[in-house]
Amino acid sequence: MTKKYELTVENEKGRLDKYLADKIDDLSRTRVKELIDDGLILVNQKVEKASYKVKDGDAIEVTVPAVKPLDVIPENIPLDIIYEDNDVIVVNKPQGMVVHPAAGHPDHTLVNALLYHTKDLASSPEGFRPGIVHRIDKDTSGLLMIAKNSQVRESLEDQLAHKTNKRLYLAIVHGNFAEEEGTIDAPIARNPHDRKKMGVVAGGKHAVTHFKVIEQFKGYSLIQCKLETGRTHQIRVHLSYIGHPVAGDPLYGSRKTLKGNGQFLHAQVLGFKHPKTGKWLEFKVDPPKIFQETLNKLRRNK
DSSP, rough: OOOEEEEESSSSSOOOOOOOOHTTTTTOOOHHHHHHHHOOEEEEEEEOOTTOOOOOOOEEEEEEEOOOOOOOOOOOOOOOEEEEEESEEEEETTTTTOOOOBBBBBSSHHHHHHHHOOOOOOOTTSSSSBBBBBOOOTTTTEEEESSSHHHHHHHHHHHHHTTTTTTEEEEEEEEESSSSEEEOOOOEEEEETTTOOOEOOOBBBOOOEEEEEEEEOSEEEEEEEEEEEOOTTTHHHHHHHHOOOOOTTTSOOOOOOOSSSSSSEEEEEEEEOTTOOOOOEEEEEEOHHHHHHHHHHHHHTT
């Protein structure tokens, strides 16, 4: 059933997402951000950002819609585990794998594989994404960090919120660049004309992507992208917006493009501070075989 909460801020300071996660046991900061994105959290009758600083007297209304329970079953699916200890798992997700169960993808996800691998995963209020701290799209390959307990999950989410972690992506994109690097600062929201897509929309969520050109070919370029924010489809939307859509992208790209299994986008580098030891951990993985083979073809046709 749908739950509603009404809170009045008294003698409290700090970010809205942290305030609500501390006040409402069933909500993590990640879930709070999702509710904000869906317009289900109002501060003084207005939608505010997750980073909004609460102040005395703020009237906050939270609506948590009922979630249809999913029976998430462990599945013996091979995992490419790059690192694991008692608190954290770093996994290299293959292209074509959905991160967690959802409508249309009830099984064969990364979560199904993780549940078979270990019983130690941070619980999630929704039930269908234990351990998941952040996501990458189905057809994007690369590194993800997984939390084994709630304390670790909160710490990793906090690093994402404060931009203290490191996430670098490789992308093959259409076209060539005159500049060696650049920054795309453009707000992202649901596309008002197509609910399946995101887009650069005035009044949308603040979104910043930095890019660096690594190599240029005939009609295509290899670039590295650094996320400053983490909006849905951010890199794909931003690169399409500046006229350099990711090659193979079926949603935001060109019809005439490179043949593959979806967009040529790979989460290559992931760095974060270990929540328990405080040690900086950084990992790097090569893109999948089809990505590397396509690069070699482009180099031969240079």
